Amino acid sequence: MNTLLNLLISAIVNGTPLMYGTLGEILTEKTGNLNLGVEGMMYMGGAIGLAGAFYYSKFAGANANGILAVIIAILLSFLAGAAAALIYSFITISLRANQNVTGLALAIFGTGLGQFIGETMRVKEGGYITVSNELKTYFYSSPFPAFLQNIPVVGKLIFGHSIFVYLGILIACAMAFYISKTRYGLNLRAVGESPATADAAGINIMKNKYLATVIGGGISAIGGMVYIMTIAGGVWNHEGLAGEGWLAVALVIFCLWRPLNAIWGSFLFGALMILYLRLSLPIPSEIYKILPYVVTVVVLVITSMRRKRENQPPESLGIAYFREDR
Amino acid sequence: MPGTIAVRMRNITKKFGSIVANNDVWLDIWNGEILSLLGENGSGKTTLMNMLAGIYYPDAGKIYVGDEEVVISSPKDAFRYGIGMIHQHFKLVSVLSAAENVVLGLDIKPVLDMKEVSRRVKEISDRYHFNIDPEKKVYDMSVSEKQTLEIIKVLYRGANILILDEPTAVLTPQETERLFDVLREMKKDGKSIVIITHKLNEVMALADRVAVLRKGHFVGDMLVKDTNPGEMTNMMVGRPVTLNINRPLPVNPQPRLKISDLTVVNEEGVVKLDHVSFTAMGGEVLGIAGIAGSGQKELLESIAGLCPVQSGSILYTPDGKPAAELVGRTPMQIKQAGVSLAFVPEDRLGMGLVGTMGMTGNMMIRSWKKGKGVLLQKKDPNELALKVKEELEVVTPDVNYPVRRLSGGNVQKVLVGREIATEPTVLMSAYAVRGLDINTSYIIYNLMTSQKQKGVAVVFVGEDLDVLLELCDRILVLCDGKVTGIVDARNITKEEIGFLMTNDKEKGGSGNAENG
Numbered sequence: 001m002n003t004l005l006n007l008l009i010s011a012i013v014n015g016t017p018l019m020y021g022t023l024g025e026i027l028t029e030k031t032g033n034l035n036l037g038v039e040g041m042m043y044m045g046g047a048i049g050l051a052g053a054f055y056y057s058k059f060a061g062a063n064a065n066g067i068l069a070v071i072i073a074i075l076l077s078f079l080a081g082a083a084a085a086l087i088y089s090f091i092t093i094s095l096r097a098n099q100n101v102t103g104l105a106l107a108i109f110g111t112g113l114g115q116f117i118g119e120t121m122r123v124k125e126g127g128y129i130t131v132s133n134e135l136k137t138y139f140y141s142s143p144f145p146a147f148l149q150n151i152p153v154v155g156k157l158i159f160g161h162s163i164f165v166y167l168g169i170l171i172a173c174a175m176a177f178y179i180s181k182t183r184y185g186l187n188l189r190a191v192g193e194s195p196a197t198a199d200a201a202g203i204n205i206m207k208n209k210y211l212a213t214v215i216g217g218g219i220s221a222i223g224g225m226v227y228i229m230t231i232a233g234g235v236w237n238h239e240g241l242a243g244e245g246w247l248a249v250a251l252v253i254f255c256l257w258r259p260l261n262a263i264w265g266s267f268l269f270g271a272l273m274i275l276y277l278r279l280s281l282p283i284p285s286e287i288y289k290i291l292p293y294v295v296t297v298v299v300l301v302i303t304s305m306r307r308k309r310e311n312q313p314p315e316s317l318g319i320a321y322f323r324e325d326r
Numbered sequence: 327m328p329g330t331i332a333v334r335m336r337n338i339t340k341k342f343g344s345i346v347a348n349n350d351v352w353l354d355i356w357n358g359e360i361l362s363l364l365g366e367n368g369s370g371k372t373t374l375m376n377m378l379a380g381i382y383y384p385d386a387g388k389i390y391v392g393d394e395e396v397v398i399s400s401p402k403d404a405f406r407y408g409i410g411m412i413h414q415h416f417k418l419v420s421v422l423s424a425a426e427n428v429v430l431g432l433d434i435k436p437v438l439d440m441k442e443v444s445r446r447v448k449e450i451s452d453r454y455h456f457n458i459d460p461e462k463k464v465y466d467m468s469v470s471e472k473q474t475l476e477i478i479k480v481l482y483r484g485a486n487i488l489i490l491d492e493p494t495a496v497l498t499p500q501e502t503e504r505l506f507d508v509l510r511e512m513k514k515d516g517k518s519i520v521i522i523t524h525k526l527n528e529v530m531a532l533a534d535r536v537a538v539l540r541k542g543h544f545v546g547d548m549l550v551k552d553t554n555p556g557e558m559t560n561m562m563v564g565r566p567v568t569l570n571i572n573r574p575l576p577v578n579p580q581p582r583l584k585i586s587d588l589t590v591v592n593e594e595g596v597v598k599l600d601h602v603s604f605t606a607m608g609g610e611v612l613g614i615a616g617i618a619g620s621g622q623k624e625l626l627e628s629i630a631g632l633c634p635v636q637s638g639s640i641l642y643t644p645d646g647k648p649a650a651e652l653v654g655r656t657p658m659q660i661k662q663a664g665v666s667l668a669f670v671p672e673d674r675l676g677m678g679l680v681g682t683m684g685m686t687g688n689m690m691i692r693s694w695k696k697g698k699g700v701l702l703q704k705k706d707p708n709e710l711a712l713k714v715k716e717e718l719e720v721v722t723p724d725v726n727y728p729v730r731r732l733s734g735g736n737v738q739k740v741l742v743g744r745e746i747a748t749e750p751t752v753l754m755s756a757y758a759v760r761g762l763d764i765n766t767s768y769i770i771y772n773l774m775t776s777q778k779q780k781g782v783a784v785v786f787v788g789e790d791l792d793v794l795l796e797l798c799d800r801i802l803v804l805c806d807g808k809v810t811g812i813v814d815a816r817n818i819t820k821e822e823i824g825f826l827m828t829n830d831k832e833k834g835g836s837g838n839a840e841n842g
Binding site for chain 2: 186194312
C-alpha cells in the first residue's frame with residue numbers, strides 16, 4: 001500500500017513539469033500551429049525562472065519573501081517562453097515559414113540559450129547556484145495546512161503537493177472550459193480546424209494564432225522552471241531538462257488535444273519515467289525510459305485505426321494560412 | 327413585383343493581376359425578388375458577388391444598400407448590412423456540430439449557451455421546413471444537409487439578401503426542387519435572393535429577373551417572363567468572334583479510342599459520367615465543351631487510368647494492332663501496353679510539374695524509367711529541355727531554373743512540350759490555354775494542329791467556345807455527365823452549342839438516344 005502511495009506521489013511530482021509543457025502545446029496546436037520548440041522554451045523558462053528566484057533571494061537577503069520568489073519565477077519563466085514563442089509565431093504565422101523547421105530551430109536555439117544563461121550564472125557565482133533553503137521550501141512544499149496533509153492515506157496524496165501541481169490543474173481546467181464552453185474557444189478551434197471557414201465567419205486568424213501560440217509558449221516554459229526548482233532541486237546542472245519538452249510533444253498526441261487528459265496523462269507519464277527506480281527488475285533502465293514513447297505510439301496506432309474524427313489532430317495543424325487571392 | 331431596390335452596385339471593377347474579372351459592372355437587387363446572375367465560366371459572376379459578401383474588395387465602384395453608400399471590407403460588414411452568401415465550396419468546420427458552426431464568429435455572450443442556439447436553429451428550420459439536427463456533426467452530414475446548414479447560418483445572422491453560388495451543382499433533382507421551394511418561401515417573406523447559375527432551365531423555373539454577365543462585363547437584365555432561353559443564350563455567349571486558327575481537314579481519320587457506356591461515380595456517390603459513348607479518331611481534334619464540372623475531368627482521368635470506372639469500356643486501337651481494353655489497368659500498365667496518353671492536367675503546377683525543379687528535372691519525370699543503372703542520366707532530358715525551350719520559345723534564364731518562378735504561359739509550354747515529346751498517339755489536354763495571352767495560346771493551338779496532322783488523336787477540353795469552333799473538327803458536348811451532342815465543328819453555331827451545354831432537359835432525350 002505504502003509503495004503504491006509513494007509511487008503515485010512521485011509520479012505526480014515527476015509529471016507536473018510535463019503537464020505545463022503539454023498544456024501550453026495543446027493551446028498552441030489548437031490554432032493549427034505545431035510548435036516543436038517546447039524543449040527549447042522549457043529550457044529558457046528553467047534558466048530564467050531560476051535566475052529570477054536566485055537573484056531575488058541574493059538581493060533581498062534575509063528579507064526574501066518566499067511567495068514573491070515563486071511569483072517572480074513563474075512570471076519570468078512565462079515571459080521567456082512567450083518571447084521565444086513570439087519569434088516562432090512571427091516566422092511561421094506572418095512569414096509563413098515551415099512550422100517543423102522553425103520549431104526544431106527553436107528547440108535547438110532555446111536549449112543553447114538556456115544552457116548559456118544557466119552556465120554563465122553558475123560560473124559567475126562561484127560554480128554553484130541555488131536559492132536559500134528557506135526559499136526552496138516554498139517551491140517544494142504544500143500550500144495546505146498540516147492537518148489536511150495529515151489525514152490518513154489520502155491526505156498526502158491530495159494535499160501534499162507543491163503549489164505548482166494545483167496551479168497546473170487549475171490551468172488545465174480553465175483551458176478546457178475556455179476551449180469547449182466559450183465562444184472564444186469555439187473560434188479558436190475553428191481557426192485550427194479550417195482557417196478559411198473561420199476567416200469567412202469574420203474571425204481574426206492572426207490574433208487567434210499569435211495569442212494562443214505566445215500564451216501556450218509561456219505556459220510550456222513554466223514547466224521548465226518547475227522542473228529545475230522541484231525535480232532538479234533548485235540547482236542548475238549540466239543535464240538541464242533531460243528531454244521533458246520532447247515528451248510533452250508526444251503527450252499532446254496521447255491526450256488527444258484535450259487539456260483535462262493532460263492532467264492524468266502527465267501523471268501517468270511521470271510514473272512511467274520513474275518506474276525503473278521503484279520496480280527493480282533485472283532489465284536495463286533504458287528500457288523503462290522508452291516506455292512513455294511506446295505508449296504514445298500505441299495510442300497513435302489505436303486512434304488512427306479507430307478514425308474517430310474528434311480524436312484527430314486539428315485539421316490545419318502544421319499548415320500556414322493565407323487568404324488566397326486567386 | 328415590389329419596386330424598391332435593396333442593393334445597387336455601380337461601376338464595379340475588380341482585377342486580379344492583369345486579368346480583369348469585373349469591368350464597370352452595374353447591378354440592382356430588388357427587395358423580395360429572386361434574381362438569377364447568369365454567365366459562362368469566368369464571366370465574373372462569383373467575383374462580383376464575393377465583393378458583396380466581403381470576400382474581395384472592389385478596385386473601383388460604389389455599393390449602396392438602400393440609399394446609403396456602404397463599404398464592405400469583410401464578411402462581418404456584409405452581415406451588418408444583411409447580406410449573406412452561400413459559397414460553392416461550403417465553409418464549415420467538420421468536427422463541430424451544426425449549432426456550433428452556426429454561431430462561429432458571432433458576437434454573442436462569452437460563455438456559450440448551446441441550448442439557446444439549438445433552439446433558434448430549430449426555430450429557423452421549422453419556419454422553412456428544413457430537417458436538421460442542431461447536434462449533428464458536420465462530418466456526418468450529406469452534401470444537401472451541409473448546404474441547408476449554410477443557409478441556416480446566413481439566416482441566423484439575420485440576412486435579408488441571400489446569395490447562392492451555383493447551389494444546385496451538388497444536389498440531386500429532388501433536392502434541387504426542395505431548395506427551390508425554400509427559396510420561394512423566403513421570397514414570400516420579403517427576402518431578396520441572388521442565385522448564381524449557368525443553367526437556363528433553373529432560371530426559367532425559379533427566377534423573377536435575370537442579369538447576364540459576359541467576360542466581366544454586364545450585358546443586360548430583364549424580367550424572366552419577358553425573355554426566352556434563346557435570347558439568354560445569345561446574351562451569355564455573345565456574337566461569334568473570328569480567330570483564324572489554321573485548321574486543315576482531317577486526313578484519313580482512323581478510330582483510336584472507342585468509349586462506350588462509360589459511367590463514373592465519385593466518392594460522394596454523385597454520378598459524374600453517365601453512359602458516355604464516343605469515338606476519338608486519329609488525325610482529328612475532338613473538342614469537349616461543357617460547363618466546368620460537367621464530367622470533363624473525370625472523362626480524361628478515367629482514360630488515363632487515374633479515376634476508377636464504374637462500368638463501360640475504353641477500347642484503344644494502336645496503328646495496325648488489335649484493340650486493347652484500358653479499363654481496370656493502372657496508369658503504368660496502360661503505358662506498358664503500348665498506349666501513350668499524354669495528359670495535360672487542369673492544375674498544371676499541382677499535377678503536372680514539380681515547381682522547384684528546373685525544366686530538365688521535369689523532363690526527366692516522364693522518362694526516368696528509360697535510365698539505366700542507379701545514377702541520373704541527365705543528357706537526354708537536358709537536350710529535350712533545350713529543344714522545348716527553343717521550339718516553344720519558353721522564356722527562362724536557364725533550363726535548370728525552377729519552373730515555379732516562370733510565368734503561367736511558360737509553365738504551360740513546358741508541360742505541353744514535354745507531353746508532345748513522348749510522341750503520343752492520343753494527346754489529351756484540359757484547359758491548355760487557361761490564363762494564357764493570345765500569342766501563347768496560338769502557339770498551343772498550332773501544336774495541337776501539328777499533332778493532328780501527324781495522325782495523333784487530339785482530345786481538347788476547352789472553355790472558350792470561339793476557340794473550340796475554330797480549332798476542332800468535331801465537338802462533343804457534356805452536360806451533367808451526359809453527352810448531349812457530338813457535332814461537326816464546321817457546321818454549327820455557338821448558340822447551338824450553348825443550348826446543348828445548358829438545356830439538358832430539352833435535349834436529354836436525344837442525348838440518351840445517342841448513347842443507346
